Amino acid sequence: xxxxxxxxxxxxxxxxxxxxxxxxxxxFLVVHCAINALxxxxxxxxxxxxxxxxxxxxxxxxxxxxxxxLGIIWHIVQALxxxxxxxxxxxxxxxxxxxxxxxxxxxxxxxxxxxxxxxFLILHLRHFWVESRFTGLHVPAMIIDGVPHDNxxxxxxxxxxSGWVVVVYILGMISLAYHLLHxxxxxxxxxxxxxxxxxxxxxxxxxAFSVIIPLVFALMPAAFYFGMIE
Amino acid sequence: MNITIKVWxxxxxxxPGEFKMYSLSDxxxxxxxLEMFDVLNEQLVRKGxxxxxxxxxxxxxxxxxxxxxxxxxPHGPLRGVTTCQLHMRSFNDGDTIVVEPxxxxxxxxxxxxxVDRTGFDRIMSxxxxxxxxxxxxxxxxxLLVPKPDADEAFGAAACIGCGACVAACKNxxxxxxxxxxxxxxxxxxxxxxxxxxxxxxxxxxxxxEGFGNCTNTYAxxxxxxxxxxxxxxxxxxxxxxxxxxx
Numbered sequence: 198x199x200x201x202x203x204x205x206x207x208x209x210x211x212x213x214x215x216x217x218x219x220x221x222x223x224x225f226l227v228v229h230c231a232i233n234a235l236x237x238x239x240x241x242x243x244x245x246x247x248x249x250x251x252x253x254x255x256x257x258x259x260x261x262x263x264x265x266x267l268g269i270i271w272h273i274v275q276a277l278x279x280x281x282x283x284x285x286x287x288x289x290x291x292x293x294x295x296x297x298x299x300x301x302x303x304x305x306x307x308x309x310x311x312x313x314x315x316x317f318l319i320l321h322l323r324h325f326w327v328e329s330r331f332t333g334l335h336v337p338a339m340i341i342d343g344v345p346h347d348n349x350x351x352x353x354x355x356x357x358x359s360g361w362v363v364v365v366y367i368l369g370m371i372s373l374a375y376h377l378l379h380x381x382x383x384x385x386x387x388x389x390x391x392x393x394x395x396x397x398x399x400x401x402x403x404x405a406f407s408v409i410i411p412l413v414f415a416l417m418p419a420a421f422y423f424g425m426i427e
Numbered sequence: 428m429n430i431t432i433k434v435w436x437x438x439x440x441x442x443p444g445e446f447k448m449y450s451l452s453d454x455x456x457x458x459x460x461l462e463m464f465d466v467l468n469e470q471l472v473r474k475g476x477x478x479x480x481x482x483x484x485x486x487x488x489x490x491x492x493x494x495x496x497x498x499x500x501p502h503g504p505l506r507g508v509t510t511c512q513l514h515m516r517s518f519n520d521g522d523t524i525v526v527e528p529x530x531x532x533x534x535x536x537x538x539x540x541x542v543d544r545t546g547f548d549r550i551m552s553x554x555x556x557x558x559x560x561x562x563x564x565x566x567x568x569x570l571l572v573p574k575p576d577a578d579e580a581f582g583a584a585a586c587i588g589c590g591a592c593v594a595a596c597k598n599x600x601x602x603x604x605x606x607x608x609x610x611x612x613x614x615x616x617x618x619x620x621x622x623x624x625x626x627x628x629x630x631x632x633x634x635x636e637g638f639g640n641c642t643n644t645y646a647x648x649x650x651x652x653x654x655x656x657x658x659x660x661x662x663x664x665x666x667x668x669x670x671x672x673x
Contacts, residue, residue, distance in 0.1 A: 204671035208600070208640045209630050209664050279640050283598035286532050286639030292435075292446065293525040295499030295595075299649030305597055307642065383643040389668055391661030 211279055216387030218272040219380050223406070225265055230410050233417060239426055242350020246339050250346045253329065273315065280308050303375040304383070310376040317369025324356050325349065357421035366418040370411040377407035428454040428515060431523040432467060434479055437536050440543075444536065446525075456516035460503060461486060461493060463515055480539040486511040488652065491587030494594070495540055496527040501591035501650045509589065509652040529590055531599035533637045546636040547588050547604060553632040554625035555608045557617045576614045583611035585653040592647035592655075598639030602660050603647040605633045610659035613666055623670035630667050 204210035232252060235245040252258050303310060328334050334352045338345035357363055381403030385391070390399070420426045430451045437444030449467055458466070461483050468478035484492040493510040497503035503513040518524060526540065534542040572580075584607075592603035609626045612618025618625070641660060648657045 200671050203631075204668075207630055207667070207671075208602070208634050208638075209667040210671070211640055212643075212664065213668060279642070283600075283639040283642070286599040286637060287530055287597075288532055289530050291496060291499055291527055291530055292433075293496075293499035293527070298500060299595060299646035300597075300644035304642070304644040379643070386643050386657070386661050387664060389661050389665030391658045393658075396658075 211275055212387040214271065214275050215279070216384035218268045218275070219384045220388075221268045222265075222272060223377070223381065223384075225268075226410050230413050234413055236350060236353065236417060236426055237420070241427065242339065242348065243341060245350050246346045246348060247341060249349045250341075250344075253347065269318075273311070276308060276311060301379065304379040307376060307379055310372045313372035314369060314376055317365065317372065320362075320365060321369070324362075325352065328352065353417070354421050354426075357418040360422065363418040363422045367415045370415040373414070374407050374411040377411070378404065381406055428456055428518070428520045430454050430463070430515070430518065430521075432463075432526060433523055434526045434540070435528055435536075436479070436539055437528075438477075438538065440535055440537055444539075448523075454515050456514065458515045459486070459511055460495070460497070460513040460515065461511050480537075480541050482541050483511060488512040489587060491589035494529050494542060494544075494589055494591070496529065496594055498525050501529070501594040502589075502652050506649070507652060507654045509587075512652075529594040531590075531593050531638065533599065533601070534590060534593060542590075544588075544590050546638070547590065547601070549636065550601070550605060550629050550632045551588075551608065554621070554628040555612075557612060558621060559617065570616050572615060580611050580614040583607040583614070583655065583659050586611075586651075586655050587653060589652065591650050591652060593638060595646045595650035596639065596641070597644060597646065598642060600641045600647075601633050601636070601638040602641040602663070603651060603655055603657065605629050606657075606659040606663035607655045609663040609666060613662060622666050623673070626663055626666035627670045630663070 205214060232248045233245070235248050236242065238244045329347055329349065329352075334347055334349070335355060336348045336351040339348040339351070340346070357366075382396070382400045385396070385399050390396075432449045432451065433446050434449065435444055436447045449471075451463065451467055451470075454463055454466070461481070464479060464481060471478045482492045482494050484490040486493075488509045488511060491509075493502070495502070495510045497510065497513070502508060502510045504517055505513055528534075528536050528540045529542045529544075531542075533546045534544055537543050586604060586607035588604060590601075590604065593599050593601050596602075609622070609629055612625060613622035643657070643660075645657050648655065
């Protein structure tokens with residue numbers, strides 16, 4: 198136990214925690230994106246509502262929801278601890294900051310990108326998670342095979358009728374894309390995985406992931422707003 | 428060439444510092460950056476002023492003593508060279524060049540451009556060696572080392588401990604330096620036996636020294652005069668995690 202606590206108090210251990218929670222959140226993105234992409238089936242939301250119903254009633258998924266929140270909180274707390282320590286490590290800044298060379302701008306601005314994602318996330322949870330778990334949706338349930346299902350499809354349609362909400366969601370996804378562009382391959386490095394053959398593959402998969410997942414997510418509010426999904 | 432140097436002047440560790448401007452005329456493009464400072468210092472001495480203090484030793488890029496952040500870049504604009512191997516031809520006539528010391532809490536400024544890098548020595552003393560009872564040297568062929576491992580170890584061993592990685596990192600992290608030392612020994616049979624405990628001890632000392640945390644921006648690799656790869660950081664992470672979780 199002492200070796201575990203000293204691990205998470207060390208610089209390498211804190212990187213490890215960021216990496217492992219980051220990859221866990223990446224796995225969540227895959228599931229969330231796959232389920233939500235069912236709105237593009239364009240069948241009035243029946244397929245999507247069925248999938249959402251399964252997700253909200255399945256005990257395993259509900260348990261993972263708690264783990265997910267713990268993962269997000271750990272990722273954020275760890276980021277705050279690291280940022281505080283890193284600022285202390287250079288009390289006097291350079292007069293001629295060298296911003297152009299050596300590193301990608303988004304790798305230096307992960308904290309800002311993460312904060313933008315958090316702001317988006319709070320709005321997003323308020324729009325859908327709070328409604329479906331606590332206050333109830335604004336729209337009537339959809340009856341599928343005689344069983345009432347929460348009509349999250351109609352809820353999305355009503356939320357994404359607002360132009361500013363769509364803009365905020367798209368900005369949130371751009372922040373996510375750049376956060377992932379650094380975070381995906383960086384997580385593997387922090388877990389000690391850097392290999393002459395596999396790392397280029399991880400980097401390319403990371404780039405594809407960082408583009409595709411936020412793009413599919415961003416298409417959702419846009420498609421509703423422009424009436425491409427009925 | 429006519430050059431203006433805007434350089435950090437600080438009398439001692441405890442006194443506040445400030446930038447001072449100096450103009451130099453007839454600078455030869457073939458002078459090294461340090462020779463340009465020698466010329467400046469001769470002029471300052473002639474005027475009865477305190478010369479600019481800076482670290483230097485071999486002046487051939489292998490000792491790791493020179494340590495200047497030039498226009499925001501450790502060791503200046505060229506890749507893979509130390510300040511002593513940088514020449515004035517890398518600058519333009521009429522340039523104003525900003526020269527600062529390494530900036531890190533773990534590298535306090537002693538005077539002008541000289542910082543205290545003994546934190547690196549303390550890290551080395553916790554594990555940057557192989558514990559052996561010396562005796563007669565064995566026949567080299569009894570210890571077989573695969574060529575790729577030898578090359579990789581040599582790449583890590585090229586680290587001269589100058590601290591440019593710390594200076595370049597936005598978090599003032601010393602991970603590349605420590606990783607090079609951990610890696611160089613972990614790859615070879617003599618060092619492998621202590622690889623895990625070495626990583627544990629050296630990382631603990633690195634953290635105690637007050638260096639920042641690595642966020643994998645890889646600015647260190649880009650600025651390292653010996654072009655040490657961040658692959659070594661992953662190897663150090665592996666050795667450390669094996670020690671703690673294994």
